[in-house]
Amino acid sequence: MKQLIDYILQYGHLNEEQINFVIQRSKVISLQKDECFSQPGKIPRQVGFVLEGVFRGHYYTNDGEDVTRCFIGENSLMVDYVNFEAQTVATEYLQACTDAQLIVFSKQSWDELSEKIESWDNIKNKMVQLCMYQKSRTGPVVSQDATTRYLEFINNYPTLINRVPLTYIASYLGVTQQSLSRIRKNIH
Amino acid sequence: MKQLIDYILQYGHLNEEQINFVIQRSKVISLQKDECFSQPGKIPRQVGFVLEGVFRGHYYTNDGEDVTRCFIGENSLMVDYVNFEAQTVATEYLQACTDAQLIVFSKQSWDELSEKIESWDNIKNKMVQLCMYQKSRTGPVVSQDATTRYLEFINNYPTLINRVPLTYIASYLGVTQQSLSRIRKNIH
DNA sequence: CAGCTGTTTTACCATATGGTAAAAAGCACT
DNA sequence: AGTGCTTTTTACCATATGGTAAAACAGCTG
Numbered sequence: 001m002k003q004l005i006d007y008i009l010q011y012g013h014l015n016e017e018q019i020n021f022v023i024q025r026s027k028v029i030s031l032q033k034d035e036c037f038s039q040p041g042k043i044p045r046q047v048g049f050v051l052e053g054v055f056r057g058h059y060y061t062n063d064g065e066d067v068t069r070c071f072i073g074e075n076s077l078m079v080d081y082v083n084f085e086a087q088t089v090a091t092e093y094l095q096a097c098t099d100a101q102l103i104v105f106s107k108q109s110w111d112e113l114s115e116k117i118e119s120w121d122n123i124k125n126k127m128v129q130l131c132m133y134q135k136s137r138t139g140p141v142v143s144q145d146a147t148t149r150y151l152e153f154i155n156n157y158p159t160l161i162n163r164v165p166l167t168y169i170a171s172y173l174g175v176t177q178q179s180l181s182r183i184r185k186n187i188h
Numbered sequence: 189m190k191q192l193i194d195y196i197l198q199y200g201h202l203n204e205e206q207i208n209f210v211i212q213r214s215k216v217i218s219l220q221k222d223e224c225f226s227q228p229g230k231i232p233r234q235v236g237f238v239l240e241g242v243f244r245g246h247y248y249t250n251d252g253e254d255v256t257r258c259f260i261g262e263n264s265l266m267v268d269y270v271n272f273e274a275q276t277v278a279t280e281y282l283q284a285c286t287d288a289q290l291i292v293f294s295k296q297s298w299d300e301l302s303e304k305i306e307s308w309d310n311i312k313n314k315m316v317q318l319c320m321y322q323k324s325r326t327g328p329v330v331s332q333d334a335t336t337r338y339l340e341f342i343n344n345y346p347t348l349i350n351r352v353p354l355t356y357i358a359s360y361l362g363v364t365q366q367s368l369s370r371i372r373k374n375i376h
Numbered sequence: 377c378a379g380c381t382g383t384t385t386t387a388c389c390a391t392a393t394g395g396t397a398a399a400a401a402g403c404a405c406t
Numbered sequence: 407a408g409t410g411c412t413t414t415t416t417a418c419c420a421t422a423t424g425g426t427a428a429a430a431c432a433g434c435t436g
Binding site: 145177180181185 | 412413414415416424
């Protein structure tokens, strides 16, 4: 739980009472590998904070290809935020790549934080916006070749390489797993 | 100016007095083709709203390659928002691809909107977050081949194709301009 | 209209990546 | 250890894209 509080306090100050209120509104849950935190066609019901484990955002193209759009590791917010706030249906999966532990807030609890904590909206929006901003800067870049994308991936997510299947990494980098395997061989 | 007000009112209600206050704090400016709205190493001083013209966000890689990360057309917000709010230096250019007209708000004016208009922060954050969200969904996808990326680009930005140089579109799609030229030939 | 300048197209070859298939390696369960 | 699963690696060929260079085109100016 300290992980979450430390994370939040990066974005603004909370007094002890407010911290306790946040904790009181939260809930710890576990998800097993391959379970989904949210799914296309369903309204996202919770904001998550990853304590342990790795998730990926992904979807299927019309011709059935599995495309990984992002990875979310420990000490990160995880939520389809726009659809969560608007309570509209998601278009992607958020799937556990490993067994995982999360802190979650229901929509109701999340809204109560705004009502009860003066500075919460400010903190919340900074968190969400920085989160979106960083995601937009760490994704694979179309103009780079596959090897460069792989090397940058390792740089951006050094702890993931041994924890998620190669297929997911390949589908994140936009190459086939055969190509990624070849790329790895050529590097080492 | 009506364009801006219509845009804002999509995200929440403002009464006449509040609308006038927004207008009063705004300023219309013109930029010529190739001028920059913001630049790496400089702190973004203004939020922009594009009335007329097309902009692109771009940067240079270590080996001098010009990479276009996004296009911004009419009736869109344009700002390096995270760096604008934090008043930290930008890492990219926002450059006019055509002669352009903008409505702009200085940091001070933008903050005054929050102070004077009760519902402004709510509207503002919805605008910014939706803007970031949409950008993350309209960009070229690494797992698609160049032809598909080009076709999706035309779909997402049908009005841009004749207004910005081919080089910029190529650098957005992550292909050389020669390849893009060949792709266009094969399509038609 | 001629002469510049910058943009877009074409051509040629080299190479990275995809598609398909099969082999190898890793892992769980008995 | 052996049997079935999934994941990863290898191999082969086909093809899309990159790199380099030159030609064609378009817009501007005198």
